[in-house]
Structure formats: structure tokens, C-alpha cells
Amino acid sequence: MNIEQQVKDTFTYLHNHAEISWEETETTQYIASILEKNGCRVTTFHDQTGVIGDFGRFHANLPIVAVRADIDALWQEVNGQFQANHSCGHDAHMSIVLGLLWKINQSPELKDKVALRFIFQPAEEKGSGALSIVDKGMIDEVDYLFGVHLRPQQETKMGHATPVIVHGAAKMYNAVIKGHDAHGARPHLNINAIEVGAQIVNLLSKIHLDPRIPHSVKMTNFQAGGKSTNIIPGNASFSLDMRAQTNAIMEELDAKVLHIFETMKNLYDVEIDITNTDGIVAAETSDEAIAIMEAAINHVLGTENTDAPLETPGGDDFHFYTIKKPNLKATMLGLGCDLTPGLHHPQMMFNKDALMNGVHILYEAVKQVYKF
Template sequence: MIHAAIKEAIQKYSGELTELRRKFHREPELSWEEFKTTAFVCEYLEKLGVHYRKTEPTGVIATIEGGKPGKTVALRADMDALTVEELNKDLPYASIEEGKMHACGHDAHTSMLLIAAKALSEIKEELPGNVRLIFQPAEEVATGANELVKQGAMEGVDNVFGIHIWSQMPTHKVSCSPGPSFASADLFTVTFKGRGGHGAIPHACIDAAIVASSFVMNVQTVVSRTVDPQQPAVLTIGKMVVGTRFNVIAENAVIEGTVRCFDPKTREHIENQLKHYADQVAAVYGAEAQVDYIRGTRAVINDEESANLVQKVAAAAFGDGVLYNEKPTMGGEDFSFYLDQSPGSFALVGCGNPEKDTQWAHHHGKFNIDEDALTTGAELYAQYAWAYLNN
């Protein structure tokens, strides 16, 4: 199950792996702007002799062709950064782009997959099948995976595997349980239209601020009183814009929020209830409501056979003590679009170490990783591909 040459190669290239991660961290690029990162990945793969093609406008799809016939397994890494200001100014590899930062670990993912590709290339004649490499843009805006699927990333793929570095888990630990891993992530906007007027004559107006406030308070009962308590779900109002001036009764109110859950029926129910609540609250006050509901990423549900293989590979490569049972998160991940095309799984690799100050939450300005976790992730990528093709 474990290829000794892969382990040896990952260790041999550990220094390069760290330098790659630091390079990407210093030079973050936002979603659909990963032009320099894309060019670097292409150049790196070309040196390895790996066939690749750029996707539009950014991203790379490549294939390591094995020396023997067999199936095709895909390995995915995302590449985009966030609009977050780096607070780790003392780091020698701190972001040089003001207001941009790899605050989620995608710099680590890209680096790990490049080194995994290097290790797999060295044993490609032994591979009974092919390894598809997906360097994906725009995960943070939940549109990259779907676009790469449209551009052929999953054509001919029998299984897909992805990794996310995880600061909430101890360094080196690996978690990949069958079933739910990441929640679906939807966005909604509710617009209320009332009738504005002078603050001194409220009886002649329909106050959109009152309507919106009533909706915000009441809509929380969609989860607490209409969803099965054994079905995890979150409905969050993140933004509300109401009114223009202190003595003018608001005519319009705009509310934005998100819905997270794991069950498709629960997802549909919340969407319908949200629209129902908006209409009914507006009707009470004589206002009008419009709901725009955008379905984002689907829930990431790990295939049982694939997740079990990840656990076996991790235990064989790093010892039984490496396995960790991280609970499903309400965070979203567009890896779900790949799972719509083939079975697969999504693993978490711990990078949290309080002694190195790497326990900060993802998307925080002080987020950083314990770089000792990089070799764990790179080897897990490569060993999983080897094990799947030989399984």
C-alpha cells in the first residue's frame, strides 16, 4: 500500500516544499487572478515532464501517465488567496500584497501537490494508471471547481481526492471520516420595500427598518422550530443596510446572509421557509419583499470506501496515532462539485501548534501553518494515488 520511494522523495524534497509554500505565501493572488501562480505551476510541471494545459482564465489541469494501464485518480489543490490583511508582519515570508493574504492555507495545498507530483513522476513507470492533477482557482468564491469540471478536469476520472490543511487540528494529524465533511453553503439577499417619509410622521409611512428587524428576529425560528434538531443547520444574517438619515423613515432595507447544512431536503426546506417568512413579515406591515437565493457549494460527503482507504494509507504511512476524528464543519468547500462527477473523499491535515503560534482560525489575519505538516500532506496526496491505483 505504501511506496517507499514516495516517502523517501517527499523527505528529500522537504526543504523545497517549504520554500514553495513561502513563495506562494509572499505572493498571494485573489480568485480568478492567479496568473503568476498558474504560470509558475505550468513551468514547474514542464520541468517534470508532466503534460498539462492551462484552464481559462487561470488554473491548470495535468496528467501523470503511468507506465501500465489502469484507472485514473484525481488529486486537487486550490490556489487562491483572500482579501485579508496579513498581521504576521514579522514573518520573513509575509505577504507583499497589501490587503491580500493566504489566510486559509491554499499556498500549502498548491505546494504539497507540486511536490507530490514530483515524487509520483519519479515512479510513473510503475503506476498502473494515471494521476490527474487539478490546480484549481477561485475556491474562495465557490466557482472554481465547477468551472474546471466544465473545462474537463474530471473527464475519465474514476476517483478524486483532496486535502485541506487545518489549524484546528494538531500538526500531522489526519482526519477523513465517511459521510458529511463540509456543509453546503448558500447565499441569500432579502430586499424589503416600504414607504419612506419624515421621522416625525411615522403614521404616513411603512418603516422598512421595522420590517427588516422583525424579519431578522423571526427568521431564526426557521432552524430552531421548523428543522429536525438532528439535522444540523445554520442560518446567519451577516449584513443589513437600512435607511439614509437619522430623521428619515427608511423606504428600503437590504439583508444578506448564508445558509449551511448537510441534508439536501433540509436545504430545500430552509430556502422555501426563508421566502415564506419574508413574504409574511412584509405582509404584516404592508411592505413588499423580494428574496434572491443563490445555491453555492453542495455538501462535501466523503465516499465510505475512499475515506476508509485514506485512513488505511495514513495509518500505514505515519502510524495509527496519526488518525484524528474531526467533527464535520459548517464551512463550505467547492470540492463537492468534483464529488458530483466521481466517488472520492476530502481529508484534513492538522497544522495547529500553539508553540509556533499556528492555532489561529482560518481567514484570520494571523493565520499561519506549522510547516512540519507540509510533508504529511504531500505524502498523503502521493501515497493515496498509489494505493488507489493498486487497490
């Protein structure tokens, strides 16, 4: 079977066996088996999903190149039924990275002259998988790191690719307002949690930061009260979503939001407690890694199909790797594939012929590092 058919068959299998974040048990086992059969030294973890495959000569003073694919799916409603669903393209990313392994295995010029680490990372959708791989020490020795992500049709066309995706930062808060209920006829006896929430929404809209750098903050969930309409609720829960194109602006935005919480607590004499925080950092880019990926795209698709760096408000926990190891030379390939209607849409579709474009580009990027 040729590599293209292997890649497409692998994609079909992974698409039909999607697993959500931190539950990618069968996916881990499936990939580990492929890695072992193709000459990799395999590392799995007793306390989490995900798998690492080391290929080549790791003690020959060669630069170590890591290639990362995310392995988790989303939990969403598809045709009226909730299920694990690969609507973010992670099934494609895994297939492309495995295709790279197969291509290198068939290439005598590279097979015995590289030190490659294949990182199949869990829980990207939770924003915590990359940090778990860092904590396991899996990038301590790595010099270069390449990722890949399918791009929507509006960003990058089929047959095109961009050498870097400049993701923004994201932070999410779940919080509660704590007070006590009161009778609807006696509003002076409590603080209406709904009014506190409305004030928070109003103040969020008054945050003004550098207008040249995209940023936003909004309340995405608010729950208060019950079935009885004559009770003024003193308790509520809510969620906030924050976005910023740079880590510095995210720090400013976060500080403003926390100041609003403190102001509301002091003004209304209520408790506002943050119950959960999630987030991912903005991209910290490497000129050297971008140049390598750009040369690889030029070789495979031609200079006319090599797009400029792609700036997007979306996020990816891939960038925790460079935050935790600042000297790591990393970039993420943005692959055009006629993806519609959009990422995270339950009916997301793309042109499967783009899978091999990804394989060939990553292969050329590896060659660029080792100067073949």
C-alpha cells in the same frame, strides 16, 4: 534540492504572491511552468484562471486519479492593510500537491504506471471554482478524486490526519427591501425598512428543523437610512448566511427563509428582491475513497495517529465535484499541522513540517488505487 526543501520553498513563494479569486493569473502561470517541467500535459483556459496537469498513461485502461488543490487567497485586513492573504492554507495545498508530483517523478514503481490529473482550481473562496472545472469537462473521465485541507489545532493535531472532512452546506443571500422614504413625523405614509428587517430577524429565529442535524441562519449585514435622522427609510439592503450539515436540511432551511420573504412582502406590501446568491453543498462521501485515504494515513502516520472522520460546519466547493458526478470516488484529507489561531484569521500560522506528511499520505493513497 530534496523534495521537502522544494515544497517549503514553493510554499514561501506562493504565500508571498497571493492572488484573490478569479485573479490568480501569476499563480496559474507559475504552476503551469512547474507542471510542464515535470512531464505533465498542461491545460489552461482562455476565459479563466486555473490549470490542469495530466501525468502518466491516460489511454492504457488505468483508473484516472485526480488530485485537487485550491489556488485563491482571501482579501482581508492584515496589520492594518487590506491585501490578498493565504489564511485558509491554499498555499500549503498547492505546495503539497506539487510535492506529490515531484515524489511520483522520483518513483520508478509509479512513474509509468499511473494516470494522474493535477487540478489547480481557482475561486474556492467564491464557491464557484469547482463548478467551472466541471463545466470544462475536467472530471468527466476521472474515477478517483483526492483533496487536502489543513485543519485547526482544535480539530486535528500535528502528526495526525483524518481520511475525510465532512463539510456542511452553506448558502448566502444578498437582498434588498424596496419602498419609499417618509418624514419622521408621518410614519403612516411608508413602511419602515428597518422594522421589516427586524421582523425578518425575529422570524429567522423561529425556524425549527431537526435538532439532531446542525443548522443555522442569521442576518450578517443590514444597511438602511442615511445622515438625516428625521427620515424613515423605505429602502434597505441585507445579507443572510445559512449553514446546514446536510444538503437535505439546507433545502428545508432555504424553503423556510424564502417563505419568510414572501410573508413579509405580503404583510407589508413591499418588495424584497434577492440580488445575489452564493453557496456550496455539503459533503457526499465515498466509503471506498475514505478507506483508501485511511490506509494511506495508517501507513504514513500510524493507526494511532489516524483520526476518525471529521465533521465540521465549514464548507468547501470541493463537494460540487461529487454532486455533479455522483459515481466519483472522492474524499478530502484533513491534515493536522498545529494550525492557530484558526482558519481565515489574518495571522494564521501552522507547522510547515506537516507539508511533507501531506505529500507522503497522498502518495500512499495513489499507490493504494494502483495496488502497488
